[in-house]
Amino acid sequence: MSEENEAPEDEKVILAPGLTMALYPSESEEPVRRRGPDPLAGLRMWEPRTRLGRMVREGKILTYEEALETGYPIREVEVVDALLPDLTDDVLGVNMIQRMTDSGRRVRFNVLCVVGNSDGYVGLAVCKGKEVSSTIKKAIDSAKLNLIPVMRGNGSWESSEGPGNSVPFKVTGRSGSTRITLLPAPSGKGLVIGDYGRRVLTLAGITDVWSRSKGQTRSTINFAKATFNALVELNKTRIHDSDRDRLHMKSGREL
Numbered sequence: 215m216s217e218e219n220e221a222p223e224d225e226k227v228i229l230a231p232g233l234t235m236a237l238y239p240s241e242s243e244e245p246v247r248r249r250g251p252d253p254l255a256g257l258r259m260w261e262p263r264t265r266l267g268r269m270v271r272e273g274k275i276l277t278y279e280e281a282l283e284t285g286y287p288i289r290e291v292e293v294v295d296a297l298l299p300d301l302t303d304d305v306l307g308v309n310m311i312q313r314m315t316d317s318g319r320r321v322r323f324n325v326l327c328v329v330g331n332s333d334g335y336v337g338l339a340v341c342k343g344k345e346v347s348s349t350i351k352k353a354i355d356s357a358k359l360n361l362i363p364v365m366r367g368n369g370s371w372e373s374s375e376g377p378g379n380s381v382p383f384k385v386t387g388r389s390g391s392t393r394i395t396l397l398p399a400p401s402g403k404g405l406v407i408g409d410y411g412r413r414v415l416t417l418a419g420i421t422d423v424w425s426r427s428k429g430q431t432r433s434t435i436n437f438a439k440a441t442f443n444a445l446v447e448l449n450k451t452r453i454h455d456s457d458r459d460r461l462h463m464k465s466g467r468e469l
Contacts, residue, residue, distance in 0.1 A: 228273035232299035260292045294358040307434045327353035330417025334467035337361040338442040364418045365448040367463035369398030377462040379421040387444025391429035392436040411441040
């Protein structure tokens with residue numbers, strides 16, 4: 215009987231953070247109020263359907279960085295919930311779309327959602343559906359599967375030497391007619407950008423940035439997507455190791 219009682223303790227040590235919170239909740243921790251369904255409830259009943267999911271469920275992969283190094287695509291939301299349980303979601307917009315058909319007026323909803331851990335990972339998705347609640351859940355799940363690591367650094371000439379939480383160099387993102395240019399800012403400047411771009415950068419872990427915009431910036435979806443695409447362009451840029459060290463660049467979260 216003693217060996218059976220000790221088995222759960224061993225499993226608790228080797229499981230991913232989200233699985234540990236779901237399967238072995240701590241009695242001292244207060245319950246966290248969440249909007250919508252609790253993702254930890256889905257982890258308790260999770261049956262992996264992919265190779266990466268089975269590796270996470272068995273405790274062979276414990277961090278999101280290890281999952282990316284395997285090269286396997288992340289196709290299950292439970293993988294993200296298990297490896298990054300501290301993700302926060304923000305619904306940027308819910309638009310109602312009406313269309314006249316032969317059978318009458320058809321109403322659908324367009325939801326824009328962003329998720330992030332405010333420490334180097336952010337995802338954005340736009341989904342359509344017939345009901346608001348189900349469409350929001352669909353958008354949150356799609357955003358989690360669209361996570362990208364955020365490149366941060368200290369690229370402003372006004373900053374002192376050392377690491378920073380700004381962009382390392384000027385970068386431009388596009389979506390439709392909207393153009394958003396992010397520029398390095400000194401520490402303490404804040405996010406000098408529109409509201410929807412600020413919400414995306416906040417969940418990405420960027421605290422200081424200058425910005426310029428062109429085109430139809432009143433479009434909520436294009437403004438947020440252009441800001442997100444600018445962060446995607448940072449990861450596509452080839453940078454020499456010496457410049458990476460000089461700008462104190464880091465990708466993803468600080469472990």
